[in-house]
Amino acid sequence: PYLSENSKTLVVGPSTWHEGTEIAQPITWSAHFTPLGQRLQESTATELLALRQLSTQSGITSLAMGLPDPALIPVxxxxxxxxxxxxxxxxxxxxxxxxxxxxxxxxxxxxxxxxxxxxxxxxxxxxxxxxxxxxxxxxxxxxxxxxxxxxxxxxxxxxxxxxxxxxxxxxxxxxxxxxxxxxxxxxxxxxxxxxxxxxxxxxxxxxxxxxxxxxxxxxxxxxxxxxxxxxxxxxxxxxxxxxxxxxxxxxxxxxxxxxxxxxxxxxxxxxxxxxxxxxxxxxxxxxxxxARRGWLDEHVAAARASYANRCQAMDAALRRHLPRGAKWHTPGGGLFLWLELPEQVAAHELPSETGQQGVVFLPGRFLYPTNGRQNVCRLNFSVPDEESIERAVAVLGSALCKLLCREVGVVAEQTLVSPAV
Amino acid sequence: PYLSENSKTLVVGPSTWHEGTEIAQPITWSAHFTPLGQRLQESTATELLALRQLSTQSGITSLAMGLPDPALIPVxxxxxxxxxxxxxxxxxxxxxxxxxxxxxxxxxxxxxxxxxxxxxxxxxxxxxxxxxxxxxxxxxxxxxxxxxxxxxxxxxxxxxxxxxxxxxxxxxxxxxxxxxxxxxxxxxxxxxxxxxxxxxxxxxxxxxxxxxxxxxxxxxxxxxxxxxxxxxxxxxxxxxxxxxxxxxxxxxxxxxxxxxxxxxxxxxxxxxxxxxxxxxxxxxxxxxxxARRGWLDEHVAAARASYANRCQAMDAALRRHLPRGAKWHTPGGGLFLWLELPEQVAAHELPSETGQQGVVFLPGRFLYPTNGRQNVCRLNFSVPDEESIERAVAVLGSALCKLLCREVGVVAEQTLVSPAV
Known part of the structure; x- marks a missing residue:
């Protein structure tokens, strides 16, 4: 047991023991947490945990994780x-x-x-x-x-x-x-x-x-x-x-x-x-x-080749499916591509659309230490295969187009209808 | 990256870049550590790490660890x-x-x-x-x-x-x-x-x-x-x-x-x-x-039987080899026996003796949250087998006897010699 870091310790001294029947009251835990605990309660980490859980469900194509391709793991x-x-x-x-x-x-x-x-x-x-x-x-x-x-x-x-x-x-x-x-x-x-x-x-x-x-x-x-x-x-x-x-x-x-x-x-x-x-x-x-058997280097080489292809596939799919105003930088390595949506769109408006078609991703605002931009998202290309990437980006693109157009539609409708009332 | 717990974050603002040749000075790390870090530097944890390392060396019988018997692990x-x-x-x-x-x-x-x-x-x-x-x-x-x-x-x-x-x-x-x-x-x-x-x-x-x-x-x-x-x-x-x-x-x-x-x-x-x-x-x-195969319960049952025997062996060895004034409580389970040495002896005086014969154990003072007693030690009986326990306790007992007698001898000698000078 290691207690000395955070605590003083009491040496047990004399006391009087009170017997009696009491009904135990539950603790109000939130009153007992440290400031760190309080901050954790209010953090976005809960949403991220939920997204992690959703990402592992069958039938879901997740661009939200930051993992190697499970299919590459040499069982x-x-x-x-x-x-x-x-x-x-x-x-x-x-x-x-x-x-x-x-x-x-x-x-x-x-x-x-x-x-x-x-x-x-x-x-x-x-x-x-x-x-x-x-x-x-x-x-x-x-x-x-x-x-x-x-x-x-x-x-x-x-x-x-x-x-x-x-x-x-x-x-x-x-x-x-x-x-x-x-x-x-x-x-x-x-x-x-x-x-x-x-x-x-x-x-x-x-x-x-x-x-x-x-x-x-x-x-x-x-x-x-x-x-x-x-x-x-x-x-x-x-x-x-x-x-x-x-x-x-x-x-x-x-x-x-x-x-x-x-x-x-x-x-x-x-x-x-x-x-x-x-x-x-x-x-x-x-x-x-x-490492001794040379498998570590072989594995890394295989991962490099696979992720390079998938990154390319994502880049191509984005070119095909995303509307004007979307911008991204195609990385030279790693697992992620950072997508900037048109300024009038917030990334967290998309999941309700894409989720219905089994596609999840990570809105970028979770990834800022303080107030973040709303029109960004992180897309992972190492977990889904090329076919899934194509489909997921198509879903993302169509949800984005729908959002862009609907927004305009709503404004236009109001503008048209209001004067007539 | 998770930085929000402990830190504010700076948004990067404008600056002027100074070029020039500089010779880099090493950092004085101790000046950079938090109070937690400072306390760790001064803690007894370093001694415990060294003891842990010594315990795994071949030729050493260690009563210092708190582990299951490696021989029981069903490979x-x-x-x-x-x-x-x-x-x-x-x-x-x-x-x-x-x-x-x-x-x-x-x-x-x-x-x-x-x-x-x-x-x-x-x-x-x-x-x-x-x-x-x-x-x-x-x-x-x-x-x-x-x-x-x-x-x-x-x-x-x-x-x-x-x-x-x-x-x-x-x-x-x-x-x-x-x-x-x-x-x-x-x-x-x-x-x-x-x-x-x-x-x-x-x-x-x-x-x-x-x-x-x-x-x-x-x-x-x-x-x-x-x-x-x-x-x-x-x-x-x-x-x-x-x-x-x-x-x-x-x-x-x-x-x-x-x-x-x-x-x-x-x-x-x-x-x-x-x-x-x-x-x-x-x-x-x-x-x-x-657990599914029932092996967990089988393994726990085997551990119970083995540690019960070893605990008994340690108890018997202590009775045979320890001098008067040593006290212990034979536990009903677990991995440890707590040994109280005669009051005039400090447990940390023993390792220099027992170490020469390849026996290490944990002086009890490490195990108090604040100032601890000096004449106590923790003995583990789950790692060494019965033969090793017998030998280790014999070494401990003889080191203890030597210490008790030498102390008396020194005092007696001084008492005898001094008046004659």
Whole structure:
């Protein structure tokens, strides 16, 4: 039990015991929640949970998720890997893991990172359940409620975060962190140029503000590899780097990684111990076995090819089915395409139409840290196959046309009818 | 990306870009950490991590861990279960899981809880990585730094928390939570009586303070089952209940559960989404398959028998090898025995002796929320076999005797020598 983080503890002292019959009153839970709990109650997360649930229902084509294609998951290879693991190490594969992650996996990650230009020793690598857990740990270590963080709003930036404006913010607000997803960013699919990466790093160094670089997609490029991670340019250790196998192998394994200078890696490990004790052992061994057999690289290559095709299919379908005024940037990798609807339309008006035809997607307003634009949405092209993409985009396009026309119709009708009354 | 919990976000504004050559200075990380981070740096968690690492080295007999016996983990059955899962549901077993946990597992848990007298619908069950994650989520939802929580100090209470003293504390301090492990408590192995459970619940109801009941061990009883969980007595919904498969099946799976009234279960799910998105899918399916085949109950029965024998072996070895003044309570279940050394000895003086002979254990002072007693230690009897237990306790006993005698010797020598100088 780990209580010391958040609490004082009472040593039990003397008292008098009152007996009696009482009728227990239920608790009014909302009065007991912390401000964090209160904010969660009011957040849009409930709507996102509902959308996630809807996305898994049969008969639904979902462009709302951010997952690898389930059809790509190599079930037979997982079976063979599992057999090899059990015959080689047996029960150890189901037993305890070091809190920081098993050593062979941290060595493997260190080697793979070196190929991307990131120099990290296994001691700098902390295995986490997913980038999400790494982010949560870092936010708990570096920010308190009310602190300021610089991040992209997911507006349409062809080259990622507008670094030119960052220095003003650094000087004025002295933020605790810069959080960025520079490569095939979720949700826009945009990629920060090498020049901007270098500038952002220089600024972080000048103002001594850590950068959290969230990089789940950089292996999933289509034509050519993206620029190196900011972490690869980071010779003085200002970048805290997050990656995951959830997008390029399988989300059910829950294996991601955090790369950080020693003091941060150590503290993240201690906090992780208090959070959920250790990573799951089995998922770690499965990843190692996949890598040893060369299957990890094969799998990533297959995913690249498949998602490149699907992205192209979505781009073509959008050209065919979307009305004038819709705009999008076709990404060079990753899982998402960011669609800008004509200004007079709000994305959340569409689901009631598209839902009837079994198509769901994510209105973009959920993806802004503060007030977001209404006429944007995130479309995923990795889960549905090309045929489903074609159909789903057709449904989206026709719903959009209907909305555009109906709006005009209603106004026209009122205009026509009113004077006659 | 989930940033809204802890942070304000800056919208990127205009700025002037300064070019120039700069030499990047490394960050002084300790100056950047939050108070939580600072506390972690100063905590004893580093020593516990080192002990955990030492415990897994070959040639070491560790009484320091809190794990099931690795030799009991049924490797072949896990292999068969995995084959069955892949042939039945395929890639789904490696794919995405609902944040709250997959429905069949929550149904299974709901059924199993009913057998323990706990009525909970699947909607009340949240699958977590382990009790630890459940505890972390609840502490974040109900406590802020500086808040007060009532819990046992792990002193030698034969019947668990001294409930008679709790009312005074409730009235005086208005704590946010009561946290208790009433059954084969970690670290003492003690069990709260049914009468005390009822009294504690009545108090929690009277003062409208939630109880967190941490119950990882109640299935691991030796002779007779323990009293029902406090949650089973809880008709008005004041108890938040935590359980796990880490102790009675396998810690590598990372499957535990939180049972709570609907508003709390919902909020814990939302916070879990922000923490690490979802439980690992594979571990959940393995548990379901084990239960379907009746293997879960068989495994728990085997663990019960094995740990009962080992507990008996430890008790016998302690009687044989420990000097006068050592005291312990032989538990009726669980994984731990709490040993009280003679008052003049501190448990942390022993490891330098026992370590040389490859025996490690956990000094009790690590297990107090505030200043702890020095002459206590926690001994695990589930990991080492009977022979190792005998040897380890002999080493412990002889180190203790040596320490007791040497101390006396030094004093005697000084007494004798001093007057002659």
């Amino acid at each position: 037979e290879r997982f079976q063979q890997a599992w057999e090899a693991i059990l015959s080689r190490i047996g029960a150890e594969a189901l037993g305890v893991s070091p809190v920081q992650g098993i050593a062979p996996l941290r060595e493997l990650l260190s080697d793979r990172l070196r190929c991307q230009g990131v120099s990290a020793n296994p001691e700098n690598v902390v295995v986490v359940n997913d980038s999400q857990q790494g982010l949560d740990l870092l936010l708990r270590l570096f920010t308190e409620p009310g602190d300021t963080v610089i991040t992209e709003a997911p507006t349409y930036y062809r080259n990622g975060m507008e670094v030119e404006r960052v220095e003003f913010l650094l000087a004025r607000y002295r933020p605790r962190l810069i959080y960025t997803g520079p490569t095939y960013q979720n949700p826009t699919g945009c990629t920060m140029s090498l020049e901007r990466r270098q500038k952002l790093l220089t600024l972080a160094q000048r103002y001594q503000v850590p950068i959290i670089e969230d990089d789940p997609f950089s292996e999933l490029y289509f034509d050519e590899p993206p620029p190196p991670p900011i972490k690869a340019l980071d010779d003085a250790g200002h970048v805290l780097y997050l990656g995951t196998f959830s997008k390029c192998l399988s989300p059910g394994l829950r294996v991601g990684w955090l790369v950080a200078p020693q003091p941060v890696a150590k503290l993240a490990t201690l906090l992780r111990r208090a959070t959920d004790l250790q990573p799951n052992t089995l998922g770690q061994h499965l990843v190692i076995e996949f | 072949e059955r896990f292999q068969q279960a995995w084959e069955a899962i892949l042939s039945r549901i395929g890639a789904e077993a490696l794919g995405v899981s609902p944040v709250q946990g997959i429905a069949p597992l929550r149904e299974l848990l709901s059924d199993r809880l009913r057998c323990q007298g706990v009525s909970a619908n699947p909607e009340n069950v949240v699958v977590v990585n382990d009790s630890q994650q459940g505890l972390d989520l609840l502490l974040r939802l109900f406590t802020e730094p500086g808040d007060t929580v009532i819990t046992e100090a792990p002193t030698y209470y034969r019947n668990g928390m001294e409930v008679e003293r709790v009312e005074f504390l409730l009235a005086r301090y208005r704590p946010r939570l009561i946290y208790t492990g009433p059954t084969y408590q970690n670290p003492t192995g003690c069990t709260m009586s049914l009468e005390r459970r009822q009294k504690l619940l009545t108090l929690a109801q009277r003062y409208q303070v939630p109880i967190i009941e941490d119950d990882p061990f109640s299935e691991l009883y030796f002779d007779e089952p323990p009293p029902p969980p406090i949650k089973a007595l809880d008709d008005a919904g004041h108890v938040l209940y935590l359980g796990t498969f880490s102790k009675c099946l396998s810690p590598g799976l990372r499957v535990g559960w939180l049972v709570a009234p609907q508003p709390v279960a919902k909020l814990a799910t939302l916070l879990r989404r922000a923490t690490d998105l979802q439980p690992n899918t594979l571990g959940q399916h393995l548990v379901i398959e084990f």
